[in-house]
Amino acid sequence: MSFLIRLNLAGLDFIRLAEELWSMKNKLFGKHTGLPASEIILGAASLGERRGYGAIAEEIPKILAAYADAGGNFIDVADQYQFGEAEEIVGRFIEPQRHNFIICTKYTRSSERDPFPTNSGNHRKAMRQAIEGSLKRLKTDYIDIYMPHFDDGLTPIEEITRGLEDLVKAGKVLYTGLANFPAWKAAAIATTIPLTALQIEYNLVQRTADRELMGMANHFGLGTMLYSPLAGGLLTGKYRKGSAGRLTLSSPDGYQENAATQAIIDQLERIAAEVEAAPGQVALAWVLTQNAFPIIGARTLAHLQDGLKALEIRLNPDQVAHLDNISTVTMGYPHDLLRTVQKIY
Numbered sequence: 001m002s003f004l005i006r007l008n009l010a011g012l013d014f015i016r017l018a019e020e021l022w023s024m025k026n027k028l029f030g031k032h033t034g035l036p037a038s039e040i041i042l043g044a045a046s047l048g049e050r051r052g053y054g055a056i057a058e059e060i061p062k063i064l065a066a067y068a069d070a071g072g073n074f075i076d077v078a079d080q081y082q083f084g085e086a087e088e089i090v091g092r093f094i095e096p097q098r099h100n101f102i103i104c105t106k107y108t109r110s111s112e113r114d115p116f117p118t119n120s121g122n123h124r125k126a127m128r129q130a131i132e133g134s135l136k137r138l139k140t141d142y143i144d145i146y147m148p149h150f151d152d153g154l155t156p157i158e159e160i161t162r163g164l165e166d167l168v169k170a171g172k173v174l175y176t177g178l179a180n181f182p183a184w185k186a187a188a189i190a191t192t193i194p195l196t197a198l199q200i201e202y203n204l205v206q207r208t209a210d211r212e213l214m215g216m217a218n219h220f221g222l223g224t225m226l227y228s229p230l231a232g233g234l235l236t237g238k239y240r241k242g243s244a245g246r247l248t249l250s251s252p253d254g255y256q257e258n259a260a261t262q263a264i265i266d267q268l269e270r271i272a273a274e275v276e277a278a279p280g281q282v283a284l285a286w287v288l289t290q291n292a293f294p295i296i297g298a299r300t301l302a303h304l305q306d307g308l309k310a311l312e313i314r315l316n317p318d319q320v321a322h323l324d325n326i327s328t329v330t331m332g333y334p335h336d337l338l339r340t341v342q343k344i345y
C-alpha cells in the first residue's frame with residue numbers, strides 16, 4: 001500500500017527506482033522452518049547516532065521504507081546497537097505492521113554504555129533483563145529470532161540453552177540462534193535444543209568460517225546470517241579513492257587495507273567493469289551465491305539502494321570461481337590432512 005501511495009506522490013523517478021528495487025525474493029529460513037525470509041537482511045547497527053557514528057535522523061525513515069518497498073521483511077538488530085536507539089527506531093517502524101517483519105535481536109552487551117556484570121554477559125539474569133528491555137524498545141510482545149551476541153567465555157552452554165528454551169516456552173521468542181560462537185559450542189547447543197539461526201562474519205576478506213562454522217551450520221540446517229558482507233565498506237573500494245567512512249575514524253572497528261585485501265578489491269573492480277556494476281555490488285552478489293542470508297549495513301539511503309542492486313547481478317560461473325579462489329583460506333588441521341588421506345578411498 002505505502003508503495004503505491006509513494007509512487008503517486010513522487011512521480012516517475014521514483015517509479016523507476018521502485019521497479020529497479022522490486023526484486024527481493026523470500027527463501028525459507030534454514031532447513032527446519034517454514035519461515036519465508038527475504039534474501040537480504042537489513043542490519044540496524046548504523047541506525048541512530050548515540051555511539052557518535054551512524055545514520056542521521058532524516059535518512060533513517062528513508063532507509064527503512066526503501067528496504068520494505070523492495071520487498072524486505074527481515075531486520076537484524078541488537079540491544080547494544082546505538083545503546084538501545086537502533087531497537088527504538090526499529091520498534092517505531094514495525095509497530096503498525098509487526099506481522100510483516102521478522103526481527104532478529106541479540107543480547108550479551110546490554111544497551112547501557114557501562115553495564116554492570118550482572119546485566120551483561122550470557123547468564124540468565126542478563127538474558128532476562130535484556131529481553132524485557134528489547135521487547136519494550138521494539139514495541140512488541142515477541143521476538144522472532146533471539147540470540148546471544150557472542151560467547152562470553154563464562155556462561156555454561158547448559159545455562160544458555162535452558163534460558164533460551166524458557167523464553168520460547170514463555171512465548172517471548174519464536175526461534176533461537178547464536179552469534180559469534182565457536183562451532184563446537186554451537187554444535188553442542190544445536191544437539192540440545194532446536195536451534196534455528198547462526199550469525200557469523202563472512203565476506204571476501206573474511207572466510208575463516210569455512211573451516212568449521214559453515215559445515216556445522218549446514219549439518220544442523222541452520223538459517224545462516226552473514227554479517228559485514230562488504231567488510232564494513234572496504235569492498236566498495238571507496239577507501240582507495242580517498243573517501244571517508246567508519247574505517248577512517250580515529251578508532252576504526254575491524255577492517256584495514258593490506259596487500260591481500262587490495263588484491264581482492266582489484267579483482268572486484270575488474271569483474272565490476274565486466275558486469276557494469278560497482279565493486280561493492282559484485283562483493284555482495286558473491287555473498288548471495290552462498291546458501292545464506294547476507295545482512296547489509298546502510299548508513300544512507302544511497303548505500304541501501306546500491307546494495308540492493310546486487311540482486312540484479314548475475315555472476316557467471318568463472319567469475320564466481322575466480323572470487324572463490326582468490327579469497328579462499330587455508331583450512332588447517334585436520335582438514336588439510338584429511339584432504340590427502342581421504343583420496344585413498
Ligand SMILES: NC(=O)c1ccc[n+]([C@@H]2O[C@H](COP(=O)([O-])OP(=O)(O)OC[C@H]3O[C@@H](n4cnc5c(N)ncnc54)[C@H](OP(=O)(O)O)[C@@H]3O)[C@@H](O)[C@H]2O)c1
Nearest residue numbers: 043044045227228229230231232233245246297299303306
Ligand atoms: N553479530 C555481530 O557481531 C555483528 C557484527 C557486525 C555487524 N552485524 C550486523 O550486520 C549488519 C551489517 O554490518 P556492516 O555494517 O559491517 O555491513 P557491511 O555491508 O559490510 O558494511 C556497511 C558499510 O559499508 C559502507 N557502504 C555500504 N554501501 C556503500 C556504498 N554504496 N558506498 C560507500 N560505502 C558503502 C558504509 O560504511 P560507512 O558507514 O563507513 O560509510 C556502510 O555502513 C549490521 O548492521 C548488524 O546488523 C552483526
